[in-house]
Amino acid sequence: MKRRTEKIGERGKPPLPVLLGTRNIGFSRMRGQLAPYAFLSPTLILVTLFFFIPLVMVFILSFTKLDMTNFGILEWWKPVNWSLDNYVKIFTNRFLSRILGNTIMYVAVTLALFNVGMALVIALITTHIKRRTGFAFRTLWFLPRITPVVVYTMMWRALAGPAPMGVINKYFLVPLGIGGGEYLLHTHPWVFIFLVNGFIGASFGMILFASAIESIPKDYTIASKVDGATTWQTIRYVELPMIKWPLLFVTTYQTLSLLTSFEQIMLLTDGGPGLYQTEVWSLTAYHRALTSYFGNTQWGYGAAWSVVLVIIGVVMAVIYLRVFKFRELVEEPKIDQL
Amino acid sequence: MKRLFLLMLIACFVVSGGLIALGQDTETVTITVRCRAKPPMEDWRGNNFIGAAKGLNTDLEAAGDPRRVEVVIIQDNIDWGDYVTEFVLSYVANEEPDIWLTGHEYIGVQAEAGRIIALDALIKEFPGFNSVIDSLWNSTSYKGEIWGVPQDAEARPLYFNKALLGELGWTANEIAALPDNIEKGDFTLYDMLTVAKEAVDKGVVADGNGFWMRPSNGPDFTALYYAFGGETIDVATGKLVFNEVAGLDYYQFFYDAAQTYGSMGGLGLGWGDAWHPGVSGSKVLFWVGGTWQWAEWAELFLKDLGGEAYMWETFGIALIPAAEQGGQANSLTHPMAYLISSQCEDPDLALALIEYVTDYGSNTRHAIASTHLGILKDQTEYKFYKDSRLLSETLYMLDYTTFLPNNPYWGPYSTITYEALAAVVGGDFTPQEAVEFVVDGLQRELGDDVIIR
Secondary structure (H helix, E strand, C coil): CCHHHHHHCCCCCCHHHHCCCCCCCCCCHHHHHHHHHHHHHHHHHHHHHHHHHHHHHHHHHCCCCCCCCCCCCCCCCCCCCCCCCHHHHHHCCCCCHHHHHHHHHHHHHHHHHHHHHHHHHHHHHCCCCCCCHHHHHHHHHHHHHHHHHHHHHHHHHHHHHCCCCCCCHHHHHCCCCCCCCCHHHHHHHHHHHHHHHHHHHHHHEEEEEHHHHHHHHHHHHHHHHHHCCCCCHHHHHHHHCHHHHCCCHHHHHHHHHCCCCCHHHHHCCCCCCCCCCCCCCHHHHHHHHHHCCCCCCCCCHHHHHHHHHHHHHHHHHHHHHHCCHHHCCCCCCHHHHC | HHHHHHHHHHHHHHHHHHHHHHHHCCCCEHHHHHHHCCCCCCCCCHHHHHHHHHHHHHHHHCCCCEEEEEEEEECCCCCCHCCCCHHHHHCCCCCCCCEEEEEEHHHHHHCCCCCCCHHHHHHHHHHHHEECCCHHHHHHHCCCEEEEEEEECCCCCCEEEEHHHHHHCCCCCHHHHHHHHHHHCCHHHHHHHHHHCCCHHHCCCCCCCCCCCCCCCCCCHHHHHHCCCCCEEECCCCCEEECHHHHHHHHHHHHHHCCCCCCCCCCCCCCHHHHHHHHHHCCCEEEEECCCHHHHHHHHHHHHHHHHHHHHHHEEECCCCCCCCCCCCEEEEEEEEEEECCCCCHHHHHHHHHHCCCCCHHHHHHHHHHHCCEEEECCHCHHHHCCCCCHHHHHEEEEHHHCCCCCCHHHHHHHHHHHHHHHHHHCCHHHHHHHHHHHHHHHHHHHHEEECC
């Protein structure tokens, strides 16, 4: 941005206050300086109210022992009631490695196979077939995303049900002689967690990738074909390099989204069926902070799990920005500098 | 002119006095009643208050009390954890219900936090409560005071599938004698597992389906801990207790059940989509459940097959077997209780309403519809209660019943001991590791508030 300002100056255009006269220089300069903030203010207010302040509160809560027994009694905002006990409890938790392993597997597999992988495949296929057919297919694929998540997940629970009620067992597995008609969420919980999340997740990337591919000027693909490139070579050397930005965005956004999402897992298996078998980090934070059969919800402890998750998310985002060379992506197109 | 002014002044006083009197006649006090109830079986928990309000208003009118009650009933079947959270958060926002129905084990936490009131003094003004079975008041007492009025009780028995036992070669007489053998301590928990294993080996039930407990944390497990000699509370100090020796036997039992005897496959299942269909659908040989589930199975799962008539043919009910030959069989009762918020402005009216629903008619209505046990003295002699076969046949179980402790730290205690149980069932822990995990967890979480023996 700095370089751009200097360029304008070099081209001989006087700054705005000079044009308006010296009397109004102070006011105009102030107005000029405030204008961007005025435009940003709605977002700033929203982000402050609904992200920054809650984040600070959760951060403070994570150092307290606020729970069901002392709510309304413990003065959690006073430093005298703060300690690192919750973090010690997290990092000495006997099941920490299992929860962390589940989280990594859940994010990596769903992201690689569905949210980016399948999304890219669908986008490429639907942009290389007849436009109307591709559009219709993408619309169909988008249906799970616009279906309420509880309804969508409950449909999957019913599909995975034991024979003879479960559709998958009744019409596919049992006729093929696979398994004994067991409750599939009990025998193969991870498969369903990946599928349920993946089908929704893929639609997001699919739309973005398809739009990006369709916005590539036809000249490039025509030129590559004239040069004798196969379809795969056109995709590999022309289209994929040109959608690097949406790839970065979808990968980063979906990683953070998967790290913090737990609603489908909660509705499908609630972290089971075995102890912490499908429990991911965000679900642990939710369980600790907000659920318990005997009502011993531990808000401070749950907040500590959330804070660690926020830190993991920030670290992941920074890594992605470096891997995808974010700086290069946001540089001015070289053609403008000529 | 002066006289006219005086007359007008008097008239004003008369009119305003009349208006005040009229206003007093129509002073309405809204009492909110919050119940957790599975529809339609448990709806009387809240619905009984409709009739109670009518009766109380008649009493108030007769007594010249200007107040009239209007009840707002909120009841649904949300999870217990959410239900408790809702009360605590709404209390801080001053929007909590006046009457809150909950499990007796929550009393410790809420009493310590000052969110409910002790009822000892008020209860004396309502002699109707004298009809409540004396021992049930123990379940709603904490630190020497009464904090709630018992609403219902239940037995948590061992159910067995007669048809599946028949397939194993048991005669009708042997099946009929099983409850007696269990009561005498002749048929133990490990005898049960042996039969379960035989059923799995012979293909009568699938592997894992020999014996089931509830699919997630809850009170039932404590009954088995008691069966192995475990204690949960120190009477002298009121502190929670964990016995290492009893705990080891308890975890060894569940380890053996899952790893050797083809049982405990129900742990982690969903209630509605797998657990209830599993036990009511004759896929499980033995399981521990609650008497109230009898009504659920009849109404929601087996109505098409004939409901209760089919169930009496297919299922049997017994106490939870003893751990050793000649030992004590048991059950667990988990009374529900009406508590009154400490922010309730008219606790006398709230308690008067509770007295109205704590009578033979109202309570029996609920007991029959939900197959919960009654809470009143001589309720078994009440004609309509006596007519319920399940309630009559399970009544003797109250003689063998155990309770959960009333302690504010029962929540973390239960979570830690259950996690260890789920770990031994899943093969993650050996029984010894489970005990070490529990001792370490309890000491870290509760410190001096727990005694390890």
